[in-house]
Amino acid sequence: MTERSVDLAYPFIGRWLVQNSPADRVPSHGTTLFATSYAIDFVPVDAAGRTARFTTASLLRPEPPEHFPGFGRPILAPAGGRVIAVHDDEPDHRAHRGFPSVGYALAQRRRIAEGWVALAGNHVLLETGGVVVALCHLQRGSIDVRAGDIVRAGVPLARCGNSGNSTEPHLHVQAISTADVARAEAVPITLQGGLPRNGTVVDV
Numbered sequence: 001m002t003e004r005s006v007d008l009a010y011p012f013i014g015r016w017l018v019q020n021s022p023a024d025r026v027p028s029h030g031t032t033l034f035a036t037s038y039a040i041d042f043v044p045v046d047a048a049g050r051t052a053r054f055t056t057a058s059l060l061r062p063e064p065p066e067h068f069p070g071f072g073r074p075i076l077a078p079a080g081g082r083v084i085a086v087h088d089d090e091p092d093h094r095a096h097r098g099f100p101s102v103g104y105a106l107a108q109r110r111r112i113a114e115g116w117v118a119l120a121g122n123h124v125l126l127e128t129g130g131v132v133v134a135l136c137h138l139q140r141g142s143i144d145v146r147a148g149d150i151v152r153a154g155v156p157l158a159r160c161g162n163s164g165n166s167t168e169p170h171l172h173v174q175a176i177s178t179a180d181v182a183r184a185e186a187v188p189i190t191l192q193g194g195l196p197r198n199g200t201v202v203d204v
Contacts, residue, residue: 005188008078010204016042023195037186039174044070062094065162071169073160081128083149090121090163121164136172
């Protein structure tokens, strides 16, 4: 395991709910596959700290991602650096909560077998200080940068989406040792010098 770590700025503004935080457990997502040991997820929420209202329809069938308060929120560069890869072709699928989430979970093995892109969906890889930061599940067609671009921390990169292995619109952030994700080591991250715990709502 690499001994490197990287401190990042929060890659968004507004209120976001923390899930799958490495402050609570490592590996944070229950697996070391694709160097996700220290990955963290952020779910955009409204002013009351809630995601989309859960209704009978939510229980019974998938929901359009547009029903969620954070779908399309700007995603910002968490550090200055060089964009080394982008992928922007995956559709934003419907959200899966309630009973539909069971069927979605059963397809997890297939998505893993298809590889990194099937899991990450639309994403940006940003190299900063010798570490690669991945920002995943972005909205299709929203990425505003290209490989080779040099960006400053805080500049808009894309928008929050529901592509890849995502049950509702959210942002997945992880740091890795190399852009070759299949061979990369997980790199620990902090955010503004700390690491929020699961269930925390960060307001940036």
